[in-house]
């Protein structure tokens with residue numbers, strides 16, 4: 143009987159450990175091609191997303207994590223193709239990289255969206271790192287039924303790295319240092335999640 147409980151504990155633990163384990167990160171640079179995303183002050187969101195996504199891939203590789211990008215160039219892609227790529231990898235988590243915009247140009251800060259309960263844990267880790275690393279307003283983590291978040295097999299988050307409609311945040315977002323920090327701290331947040339028990 144005692145060994146049965148041991149086995150049960152082991153199984154429960156393995157399942158929990160398994161849930162947090164990922165060997166690949168699918169990096170999705172939001173928008174692209176004809177779809178520029180937000181466009182403010184001459185800055186295309188799709189362009190910023192691509193830069194941060196590339197830097198994120200570099201940061202994750204340095205941490206020994208395999209990465210796959212949903213797009214490698216400035217091309218138009220629909221959501222189904224992005225989800226299709228993500229779902230080809232069974233032990234993957236998904237990070238979609240975006241910048242935000244609002245008609246009220248005073249709105250600023252970072253926020254992270256999720257759909258599943260595992261996604262929430264990733265969002266929480268990533269958001270904490272972003273706020274600390276970028277020293278920006280914390281808009282929190284939010285549940286959303288975005289196709290990419292609900293349609294992927296593995297847990298997914300969508301990170302909004304700042305508002306390009308806000309002039310001061312846009313000036314910062316254009317800098318290499320902001321872009322590199324964003325990428326580095328997103329990678330740190332993903333590693334925090336990976337170490338969770």
Ligand SMILES: [Zn+2]
Pocket residue numbers: 172173179180187240241242
């Ligand atoms: Zn976007």
